Amino acid sequence: MFKKQKALIGSLLIVLFIAVAGCKSKFERLKASNDNAKKYQEGIKYYHKKDFGKALELFDDLVQRYRGQSDAEELYYYYAYTNYYLKDFTSARYHFKVFADSYPNSSRTEECRYMSAYCYYLDSPNFSLDQENTQKAIDAMQLFINLYPKSERVAEASKLIQNLRDKLETKSYNNSKLYLTIGDYQSAVIAFGNSLRDYPDTKYAEEMEYLTVKAQYLYAKNSFEVKQEDRYNTAITYSQQFTEKFPTSKYLKDAEQLKKQSEQGIIATRRYLAEAATNERLYKKIQAEKYKLSPQAQQDTTTKKK
DSSP: OHHHHHHHHHHHHHHHHHHHHHHHHHHHHHHHSOOHHHHHHHHHHHHHTTOHHHHHHHHHHHHHHTTTSTTHHHHHHHHHHHHHHTTOHHHHHHHHHHHHHHOTTSTTHHHHHHHHHHHHHHTOOOTTSOOHHHHHHHHHHHHHHHHOTTOTTHHHHHHHHHHHHHHHHHHHHHHHHHHHHTTOHHHHHHHHHHHHHHOTTOTTHHHHHHHHHHHHHHHHHTSOHHHHHHHHHHHHHHHHHHHHHOTTOTTHHHHHHHHHHHHHHHHHHHHHHHHHTTOHHHHHHHHHHHHTOOHHHHHHHOSSOO
16 A cells, blocks of 8 residues: 555656646747747736746847837836846836836836836945945936926835935934044044034934034044144034033033033143243144154154144
C-alpha cells in the first residue's frame, strides 16, 4: 500500500513539473514570436493577474513596435504602471512623464503627471541622505498643482509637498546641530540662522534659537581674548532676543545662565587686556593674535583659538 502511495505522489510531482515547464515554455515561445497582437493581449492579462514581471517582459518588447499605432497610448499607460507596481519608481516616473508629454490631450494625462511626481515622492530618501530627489519631488508636485489647480488631487499633492518640506527641515536642523557637536561653533551659529531663515515656522525654532545662544557663547569662549568681548556681546544679544521671544521656554534658565557667563567673560577679558598693557609678554601675545603676524606666531599662542 505504501509503495502505491509513493508511486502516486511521484506521478503527481512529474505531472506538476511538466505542467510548470509547459507554462514556462509557452511564455518563452510567446516572447520569441512576432505575434504582437497576441503579446499585447497576454501582457494585459498578466497585468490584471498582477504578474507584473511577465507583463513587463512583454511590454518591453512591444513599446517600440506599437509606436504611432492606435493602441500605443493604452500600452504605454500599462507599461508605466507595470514599472510602478514593480517598485521601479525611477523608471515609472520617467514613463509617466513621457506619457503625459506624448499624449497631452489624453484623459489619463493628469493622472500620469501626478504619478510621475508621486514616484519622485516615493524615491525621496531618509532625511539623513542626499535630498536631491526630495527637492525634485517638491518641484514636480508644485508643477502639477500649477498645471491642474482645480484637480481633486491638489489637496493630496499639497500634503505631500509639506511632508517633503518637513524632511528638508529636519535635515537642516540635524546638520546645524552637527556643527555644534563637532565644536565648529561659528559654523553652527551660521547654520542655525540659515535654517531659521529657510524654515521660519519650523517646529525646531525654540530649540535652535537657544542653541544659537549656546553656540555663540562657546564661539566667544574659545576665541582669542582680543576678539572675545564682541563675541560675548553677540551671545548676550542672542540671549536677550531668546528671552523676549520665548518667555516660558524650558531653555530659559539655560539661556539666562549663558548670558550671565558671557557678561562674566567680558569682565575677565577686560581684566586680561588691562593686565597686558603692563605685561610685555602678554602684550606681544595679544599683538600676534590681533594682527596675525605669522603662522608660527599663531601656533605659539594656541592651536585651537580663533
